[in-house]
Every structure is written in structure tokens, then in C-alpha cells.
Amino acid sequence: MLWPIDLIVLTFVIVTAVAAISVRDLLGTAILFSVYSFMMCLLWAVMGAVDVAFTEASVGAGVSTVFFVAAVFSTSRRTKD
Amino acid sequence: MTEIISLVVAKYNYWLYIILMMIGLYAMIAKNNLIKKLVGMNIFQTAIILFYVSTGYKTGATIPIIKNAHGGHGVEAAVIHAADYINPLPHVLMLTAIVVSVATFGVAMALCVRIYQRYQTLEEDELRMRLSEK
Amino acid sequence: MKLLGFIIVCLTGIFLLYGTSDLPDWGDPNSPASLHLSNHYIEKAVAETEVPNLVTAVLADYRGFDTMFETAVVFTAGLACFLLLRDFKPKQDRYYRHVPTGVVLHFKDKARQLRVGTEFESVDKDWVPSDMVIKTVCRILIPFIQIYALYVVAHGDFSPGGGFQGGVIFGSSFILLAISYNLKTLMKRVSEKFLGIFSAVGVLIYVGIGVIAMIMGGNFLDYSTLAPLVPVDPGHIRALGMLGVEIGVGIAVMAAMAIIYINIVSQGRHDEGL
Numbered sequence: 001m002l003w004p005i006d007l008i009v010l011t012f013v014i015v016t017a018v019a020a021i022s023v024r025d026l027l028g029t030a031i032l033f034s035v036y037s038f039m040m041c042l043l044w045a046v047m048g049a050v051d052v053a054f055t056e057a058s059v060g061a062g063v064s065t066v067f068f069v070a071a072v073f074s075t076s077r078r079t080k081d
Numbered sequence: 082m083t084e085i086i087s088l089v090v091a092k093y094n095y096w097l098y099i100i101l102m103m104i105g106l107y108a109m110i111a112k113n114n115l116i117k118k119l120v121g122m123n124i125f126q127t128a129i130i131l132f133y134v135s136t137g138y139k140t141g142a143t144i145p146i147i148k149n150a151h152g153g154h155g156v157e158a159a160v161i162h163a164a165d166y167i168n169p170l171p172h173v174l175m176l177t178a179i180v181v182s183v184a185t186f187g188v189a190m191a192l193c194v195r196i197y198q199r200y201q202t203l204e205e206d207e208l209r210m211r212l213s214e215k
Numbered sequence: 216m217k218l219l220g221f222i223i224v225c226l227t228g229i230f231l232l233y234g235t236s237d238l239p240d241w242g243d244p245n246s247p248a249s250l251h252l253s254n255h256y257i258e259k260a261v262a263e264t265e266v267p268n269l270v271t272a273v274l275a276d277y278r279g280f281d282t283m284f285e286t287a288v289v290f291t292a293g294l295a296c297f298l299l300l301r302d303f304k305p306k307q308d309r310y311y312r313h314v315p316t317g318v319v320l321h322f323k324d325k326a327r328q329l330r331v332g333t334e335f336e337s338v339d340k341d342w343v344p345s346d347m348v349i350k351t352v353c354r355i356l357i358p359f360i361q362i363y364a365l366y367v368v369a370h371g372d373f374s375p376g377g378g379f380q381g382g383v384i385f386g387s388s389f390i391l392l393a394i395s396y397n398l399k400t401l402m403k404r405v406s407e408k409f410l411g412i413f414s415a416v417g418v419l420i421y422v423g424i425g426v427i428a429m430i431m432g433g434n435f436l437d438y439s440t441l442a443p444l445v446p447v448d449p450g451h452i453r454a455l456g457m458l459g460v461e462i463g464v465g466i467a468v469m470a471a472m473a474i475i476y477i478n479i480v481s482q483g484r485h486d487e488g489l
Contacts, residue, residue, distance in 0.1 A: 147260075195300060
């Protein structure tokens with residue numbers, strides 16, 4: 001496994017995680033959380049864990065984002081912090 | 082100097098995983114909104130799963146699916162060496178962990194919707210005020 | 216509060232960073248995680264079970280108890296969402312539209328109920344007409360998504376996949392139908408009773424295979440004792456037992472995902488959606 005790919009994707013993961021908890025709009029949090037899940041899936045695919053990557057792609061970047069967006073639309077979208 | 086560089090090269094990925102875990106822990110403790118706390122919990126869970134899966138990696142090995150297992154086209158099955166394949170045991174345990182995390186996330190979202198229906202807010206300090214008034 | 220949280224997190228981080236000096240190096244084949252039991256799994260799994268995908272072999276056969284309780288957890292999550300949110304009272308505000316003229320009626324109390332048919336149709340408060348492009352594309356794609364989900368379940372023995380992944384993909388095809396048309400279209404095709412029964416049937420299939428193995432004289436979930444029941448050569452019987460168990464997991468997960476989505480998006484009332 002090449003170390004440049006590992007380092008770049010890990011940096012993206014950390015930046016997306018920090019951004020997901022700092023934005024004030026909950027819909028933006030949902031989309032950034034989906035990007036975070038997808039970057040994790042890439043990381044596991046590069047490491048050779050193909051079953052785990054498949055599960056995370058279908059669950060995290062699929063169903064979990066839909067639950068999040070459905071809950072945000074049923075409650076409020078703004079947040080104070 | 083060279084020993085510092087060799088230390089960094091051997092262990093830098095563990096440091097990045099720990100930074101990710103601490104980001105998730107900070108969001109769970111310090112944020113006010115309930116949904117942001119949930120996002121922090123999920124970041125923490127996936128960071129721990131990442132740490133576990135990375136302990137199974139072997140350099141120069143391939144994915145844990147055995148090639149030519151049923152003796153395709155007259156080639157008989159060769160002897161399988163354990164050093165050629167990545168350790169599959171952490172993958173199995175972490176599959177169950179991912180399933181449990183998505184189930185927990187679904188139930189937590191349902192709880193948030195119910196709290197909003199009852200109290201019309203999702204911020205923790207406002208919830209505490211309304212609970213202490215009752 | 217934020218400052219206190221930041222200090223606690225920094226202290227915990229420093230302690231953990233100090234602890235990483237004992238961990239094995241990256242990619243070491245002699246690390247303690249890769250030495251004892253996993254070598255037995257890698258070398259002996261194909262000889263004993265005839266399944267090339269090692270992760271599925273360990274998940275459904277060697278560690279079958281964990282997968283059974285994981286299926287029970289998914290079923291419990293669907294049940295918990297249903298119990299928390301389901302609201303059986305009819306809504307107070309209802310809107311109906313007279314189809315020939317386009318007049319919209321607004322009923323405020325629950326005294327009168329209008330019968331919906333070809334003359335009147337019920338509309339949502341934020342009613343948007345469905346886009347034709349989205350409806351057509353999703354209508355064509357959904358059967359292919361479902362066939363792909365069945366492929367993932369059936370080929371879990373040979374390629375990455377398995378019961379859980381196929382179940383999630385099948386469940387998300389239902390969610391796609393609910394998003395592209397509307398929630399009532401999904402509820403007409405896939406009723407609540409059907410979803411509830413199927414999520415329980417999945418767990419029942421898993422536990423049933425284990426009980427049948429116990430009746431035939433072996434331990435719980437010992438697939439090799441099922442050989443007299445199925446007319447295939449006894450070398451393959453463990454692979455077939457794994458396939459049956461994965462089908463159970465897929466059915467349970469599909470129904471649970473659909474139940475959780477329907478209850479969250481309509482806040483339990485099952486009338487409107489996204």
C-alpha cells in the first residue's frame with residue numbers, strides 16, 4: 001500500500017470530521033458526514049479490507065445519510081453552535 | 082535524527098487515528114446540539130473500527146479471498162501459506178460493529194424526533210431548563 | 216464547558232499517544248494479532264467448508280453465534296423505532312383536491328372523513344408534483360438494484376458481500392421508491408404488516424437452522440449434521456448452511472431498514488414523506 005495515498009486520504013478524513021462538527025446548518029452536517037463515510041470506505045479498500053469497505057459504502061454513505069436527512073427534515077435545521 | 086524519522090514512519094498512522102478519536106470525543110462532550118453529539122459518537126466509532134482493521138494488515142499480502150479454491154481448469158489447489166493473505170479476523174469483528182453502529186444511529190434519530198415533538202427544541206441547555214421547570 | 220472538554224480531550228490524547236509506543240509496527244506479519252488463531256482460519260477454511268471468501272466463512276460458520284445476535288440487534292432496532300414513534304391517531308388538518316376542477320378543500324376537525332377515489336384525492340400540505348425525469352429513471356432502476364442485491368447475497372461465498380450488504384441494498388431500493396414517488400406509493404406496495412412479519416422471519420430462519428441442527432443430533436448451529444436432509448455431496452453441506460443463514464440475515468436487515476426510514480420520515484403517521 002502506497003504511503004502517499006494513505007496520508008492524503010487520512011488528511012481528508014480529519015479535515016472532513018472537523019468540518020462536520022463545526023458547521024451551523026444541520027443539512028451541511030449530513031452531507032459532510034456522508035463524505036466522511038465515503039473517505040473511510042476508500043481507506044479500508046486501500047488497506048485490503050474489502051468486505052468492511054463494501055459494508056461501510058452501503059451503510060454509511062447510503063442508508064445512514066438518508067436517516068440523517070429524514071431526521072433533520074422532521075426536526076429543525078438551524079442550530080446555535 | 083534518523084531514529085526519530087524511523088519512529089515517525091513506523092507509528093504515524095496510530096497518531097492520526099488517535100487524533101480522529103479525540104475529535105469524536107470532543108464533539109460528544111462539548112457540543113450543545115443533540116444531533117452534533119450523535120455525529121461525534123459516530124466519528125468515534127468509525128475511528129475505533131479503523132484502528133482495529135489496520136492491525137490486520139500484512140505487507141506484501143493480498144485480500145482474504147482464496148484464489149483457485151475449487152481447482153479451476155485442471156489446476157490442483159496449491160498449499161495456502163498464511164503469510165500470503167491478510168488476517169481476516171479483525172474484519173469479521175468489525176463487520177458486526179458497523180451493523181450495531183447503524184442500528185444505534187437509527188434508534189437515536191428516532192429518539193431525537195420524539196424529543197423535538199415533545200419539547201420543540203434540540204439544544205441541551207434549553208432542554209435542561211424545561212425539564213427543571215416541570 | 217467547552218474549555219473543560221478541550222482540556223480533558225488533550226489529556227486523554229496525550230496518554231494514548233504515549234501508549235502507542237508499545238503497539239506493533241505497521242504491516243508486521245509477526246504481530247500478536249496475526250499469529251495464533253487466524254493462521255488456522257486462513258489455512259484450513261477452504262478444506263473444511265469449501266468457501267473461498269474467508270471473511271464470510273468465519274462470520275457465518277466459525278463465529279455464527281455473533282452473527283445471530285447481530286441479526287437480533289437489527290430486529291430490535293426496527294422494533295424500537297416502531298414503538299417509539301408510531302402514532303395511530305388520524306391527522307387533524309387534512310387537504311383534499313377535487314380532481315376535475317382542481318379546487319382544494321381544507322378540513323380542520325376530525326368529524327368528517329372524505330372517501331378518496333377518482334373524484335377526490337388527498338394531497339400533502341407541502342405538495343409538490345413529482346418530477347417526470349426522476350420518476351421515470353427510478354422506475355427503471357429499481358428492479359436492477361433489487362437483482363444486484365440478490366446477487367450480492369448469493370455470491371457472498373466467492374466475492375466480497377454477504378447477507379448484510381445485500382439486505383441493506385434491497386432496503387435502500389424501497390427507500391428510493393418512497394423518495395422518488397411518495398410514501399403512500401410505497402405503503403400500498405409494501406404494507407406495514409409485511410415488513411413487520413419479514414423482519415421477524417429473518418431471525419426465525421437463522422435460529423431455525425440452528426435448532427434443526429440440534430434436532431439432528433449435533434451442537435447448535437453445527438451445519439455438518441444437516442447432511443441427511445439435503446441431497447448434495449457432504450463436502451458442500453457447510454457452504455449450503457452458510458447460504459441459508461445469510462438469506463435469513465438479508466431478509467431481517469431489509470425489513471428493518473425500511474421500517475426505520477418510514478417511521479422517521481413521517482414522524483410515525485405514515486402519510487407524507489420527503
